[in-house]
Amino acid sequence: MYINLLGYVCLFKRKCKNLLHKCRILLNYSVKKITALSKNMTKSKIPKPAIERLCTLYRFLDMCEEEGTTCISSAQIEKQLHIGSHNVRKDISYLNLSCSGSGGYNIKKLKSQIAAQLGFTQPQNICIVGLGRLGTAILAHERIAESEYNLAAGFDSNINKLETIRTRVPVFPSYEIESVVRQMNITLAIIAVPADAAQSVADKLIGAGIRGIVNFAPVVIKTGKSGVFINNVDILGKLNLLTALLKANSSEIYQ
Amino acid sequence: MYINLLGYVCLFKRKCKNLLHKCRILLNYSVKKITALSKNMTKSKIPKPAIERLCTLYRFLDMCEEEGTTCISSAQIEKQLHIGSHNVRKDISYLNLSCSGSGGYNIKKLKSQIAAQLGFTQPQNICIVGLGRLGTAILAHERIAESEYNLAAGFDSNINKLETIRTRVPVFPSYEIESVVRQMNITLAIIAVPADAAQSVADKLIGAGIRGIVNFAPVVIKTGKSGVFINNVDILGKLNLLTALLKANSSEIYQ
DNA sequence: TATTTGCTGTGAAATATTTCACAAGTCATT
DNA sequence: AATGACTTGTGAAATATTTCACAGCAAATA
Ligand SMILES: NC(=O)c1ccc[n+]([C@@H]2O[C@H](COP(=O)([O-])OP(=O)(O)OC[C@H]3O[C@@H](n4cnc5c(N)ncnc54)[C@H](O)[C@@H]3O)[C@@H](O)[C@H]2O)c1
Ligand SMILES: NC(=O)c1ccc[n+]([C@@H]2O[C@H](COP(=O)([O-])OP(=O)(O)OC[C@H]3O[C@@H](n4cnc5c(N)ncnc54)[C@H](O)[C@@H]3O)[C@@H](O)[C@H]2O)c1
Numbered sequence: 001m002y003i004n005l006l007g008y009v010c011l012f013k014r015k016c017k018n019l020l021h022k023c024r025i026l027l028n029y030s031v032k033k034i035t036a037l038s039k040n041m042t043k044s045k046i047p048k049p050a051i052e053r054l055c056t057l058y059r060f061l062d063m064c065e066e067e068g069t070t071c072i073s074s075a076q077i078e079k080q081l082h083i084g085s086h087n088v089r090k091d092i093s094y095l096n097l098s099c100s101g102s103g104g105y106n107i108k109k110l111k112s113q114i115a116a117q118l119g120f121t122q123p124q125n126i127c128i129v130g131l132g133r134l135g136t137a138i139l140a141h142e143r144i145a146e147s148e149y150n151l152a153a154g155f156d157s158n159i160n161k162l163e164t165i166r167t168r169v170p171v172f173p174s175y176e177i178e179s180v181v182r183q184m185n186i187t188l189a190i191i192a193v194p195a196d197a198a199q200s201v202a203d204k205l206i207g208a209g210i211r212g213i214v215n216f217a218p219v220v221i222k223t224g225k226s227g228v229f230i231n232n233v234d235i236l237g238k239l240n241l242l243t244a245l246l247k248a249n250s251s252e253i254y255q
Numbered sequence: 256m257y258i259n260l261l262g263y264v265c266l267f268k269r270k271c272k273n274l275l276h277k278c279r280i281l282l283n284y285s286v287k288k289i290t291a292l293s294k295n296m297t298k299s300k301i302p303k304p305a306i307e308r309l310c311t312l313y314r315f316l317d318m319c320e321e322e323g324t325t326c327i328s329s330a331q332i333e334k335q336l337h338i339g340s341h342n343v344r345k346d347i348s349y350l351n352l353s354c355s356g357s358g359g360y361n362i363k364k365l366k367s368q369i370a371a372q373l374g375f376t377q378p379q380n381i382c383i384v385g386l387g388r389l390g391t392a393i394l395a396h397e398r399i400a401e402s403e404y405n406l407a408a409g410f411d412s413n414i415n416k417l418e419t420i421r422t423r424v425p426v427f428p429s430y431e432i433e434s435v436v437r438q439m440n441i442t443l444a445i446i447a448v449p450a451d452a453a454q455s456v457a458d459k460l461i462g463a464g465i466r467g468i469v470n471f472a473p474v475v476i477k478t479g480k481s482g483v484f485i486n487n488v489d490i491l492g493k494l495n496l497l498t499a500l501l502k503a504n505s506s507e508i509y510q
Numbered sequence: 511t512a513t514t515t516g517c518t519g520t521g522a523a524a525t526a527t528t529t530c531a532c533a534a535g536t537c538a539t540t
Numbered sequence: 541a542a543t544g545a546c547t548t549g550t551g552a553a554a555t556a557t558t559t560c561a562c563a564g565c566a567a568a569t570a
Contacts, residue, residue, distance in 0.1 A: 302526065302527060302528095303526095304526090304527070304528090305527085339528080339529075341528075341529055341530070342527095342528065342529080345527090345528075345529085358536090358537090
């Protein structure tokens with residue numbers, strides 16, 4: 001009993017300390033909030049899951065357009081992408097546009113609207129670090145050339161590789177990452193180096209002012225800098241996810 | 256006015272029809288629901304976002320374990336993975352286990368618990384279709400060999416490639432997909448063929464009883480069969496997502 | 511022209527997910 | 541032993557997201 005009581009006293013002290021801390025944070029927060037509100041914060045923000053779906057949709061529309069389709073309805077999208085038609089319509093409604101016409105959405109119009117809202121209109125310069133098997137596979141990717149991304153540079157630490165590689169993309173030794181990234185105004189990077197080199201490469205890239213990284217090496221890249229987005233594409237993680245979903249799904253069926 | 260009224264009558268009729276349809280669905284649904292309930296459906300299901308995070312966490316723990324760490328706290332995980340510590344604890348709490356000890360979670364214990372709950376304990380056989388640049392990069396992946404997945408087969412339509420390729424994984428011509436997949440009891444597949452071949456390869460795989468596919472070709476794979484999960488890894492989609500997040504983030508800052 | 515069909519767009523309701531707050535535990539230090 | 545500094549685990553509150561239902565429009569059809 002006695003010991004417990006002392007424990008509470010200790011807890012109480014800590015709470016007081018926490019409370020003070022909270023007050024400070026709250027004060028700070030209110031100031032920020034008020035500033036934000038006063039700046040007429042009217043723009044409704046799009047939920048993150050909706051953004052992800054819209055990206056998928058955008059890629060899909062691109063595909064459809066190439067096949068010559070001009071119109072598509074939310075019901076058709078549901079069938080192809082396995083995204084509920086309600087959901088598709090809701091996502092599109094976040095864009096505040098009107099594509100209503102017979103036979104569904106006008107693909108060209110919808111695509112350009114998504115691009116406008118999500119920021120795909122300005123072509124961005126991207127680079128690849130690591131020109132091994134994976135790196136060259138990406139260099140040869142069928143659709144990058146015609147996309148809104150301009151593959152501006154490739155980097156590798158192996159000088160021999162730089163000399164023998166055959167590609168239209170200019171390649172550089174990796175100690176030039178910093179200067180080339182700055183000079184060419186490259187904003188996004190793809191990492192395809194072995195796991196143990198990935199973090200140091202990422203640090204260099206972030207130091208050079210890169211805003212986003214797609215990382216294929218099987219490590220979790222850390223970034224101290226806020227405002228830098230990292231997307232780790234680990235194939236084992238994908239396999240794990242499939243396994244887990246299969247398990248969850250099957251147990252849904254069996255009980 | 257008049258035409259509008261007729262419109263309403265028409266709407267009303269449609270509603271009646273819909274109502275009937277709904278009744279039929281509802282009836283069907285109730286029957287299913289009751290069956291499910293009677294089977295003592297007590298297991299609480301893990302939210303899908305939590306499953307995704309747990310997969311990432313699992314990969315991360317694997318990495319930590321190799322580096323020799325034995326313990327990790329939710330706060331440390333927050334720093335490394337950018338998943339809030341509240342969130343980490345909540346996700347882990349879905350697993351119904353108790354890892355509480357000083358200094359945080361015991362990595363070994365936590366890993367095996369996640370594996371048990373998410374179904375990573377049984378090794379699964381996987382295969383790769385398309386042994387070009389990307390395919391061979393995956394064959395050479397640093398961590399697959401030591402993972403819970405057994406790379407059981409590779410397929411390619413190009414016979415010359417099959418003869419020249421150097422790997423410990425047995426390779427087959429792609430017309431043998433169906434028989435090999437069945438014989439070896441392969442459950443998951445990775446597609447690394449050009450875009451125009453991807454859907455037909457997927458159809459073959461699904462026909463052979465595959466349960467999950469990771470698709471690297473830049474097309475959206477469709478599956479008629481329910482219970483088959485597909486994960487499309489499109490690098491352009493990833494780049495799009497980064498672009499969109501950057502835009503959303505920056506507009507958050509500026510308003 | 512009179513109906514019917516099919517589709518979008520969107521508030522509001524229903525769900526799902528995240529965040530919070532705190533009891534309760536462990537261990538190191540005084 | 542007394543205290544303090546760490547933990548985790550978890551209902552409940554707060555938010556976020558999805559689903560629904562239907563007005564309203566445009567085109568197709570009878
Ligand atoms: N989907 C996936 O997640 C996936 C698929 C395949 C491979 N991978 C991973 O991608 C990575 C690369 O695979 P790969 O098969 O192309 O390997 P690779 O060995 O063929 O190529 C690696 C390249 O990186 C270069 N490199 C090494 N250190 C470097 C540095 N510090 N700076 C610049 N370049 C450097 C090397 O010279 C080499 O050219 C591996 O980590 C692999 O596990 C991931
Ligand atoms: N992260 C990504 O999303 C990413 C990265 C790189 C490449 N890619 C894509 O991956 C795919 C493959 O790229 P790659 O560079 O390895 O191409 P590649 O041309 O080097 O290899 C393709 C291989 O597939 C084989 N193939 C063709 N048709 C086949 C069939 N019907 N059945 C079995 N095998 C068949 C070919 O013989 C060849 O060996 C491309 O679609 C590319 O766009 C995606």
